[in-house]
Amino acid sequence: MKWQDQYSVNHPLMDQQHKQLFEILNQLEGHILKEEALDYFLETLEQLSDFAWEHFKAEETILEELKIEGLQDHMDKHQSFKKKIMAMTQSFFKQPDLKQVEEAYSFLSHWLVDHILEEDMKYKM
Ligand SMILES: [Fe+2]
Ligand SMILES: [Fe+2]
DSSP states (O other): OOOOGGGOOSOHHHHHHHHHHHHHHHHHHHHHHTTOHHHHHHHHHHHHHHHHHHHHHHHHHHHHHTTOTTHHHHHHHHHHHHHHHHHHHHHHHHSOOHHHHHHHHHHHHHHHHHHHHHTGGGGOO
16 A cells, blocks of 8 residues: 555644554555465554554544534444454454455455545545
């Protein structure tokens, strides 16, 4: 995943956190390419969920302060992302395999880009 200027919401902290999320997913991609993803997947998911939680909380506070419309809807999307990560963690625990990791990477990377472009852009300054 490569960061592009069009992903910027013109908010330094939010851009920085979004870049950090890219970084975590790039790490995951690196593990897949080096065929060591099975060893690192749970660790990466934990890191991603911890950081995503922190980011969502900060972002929701900003949305509230700016009185951006559709806050609840945006929060619901964050919530379903959290649930998705939990479901991925559980299913990997039950049956760890590489296909799951690759599908997870594909889902997470698309989700992040789509979410930034479709939802987060609504608070772009
Ligand atoms: Fe968001
Ligand atoms: Fe965001």
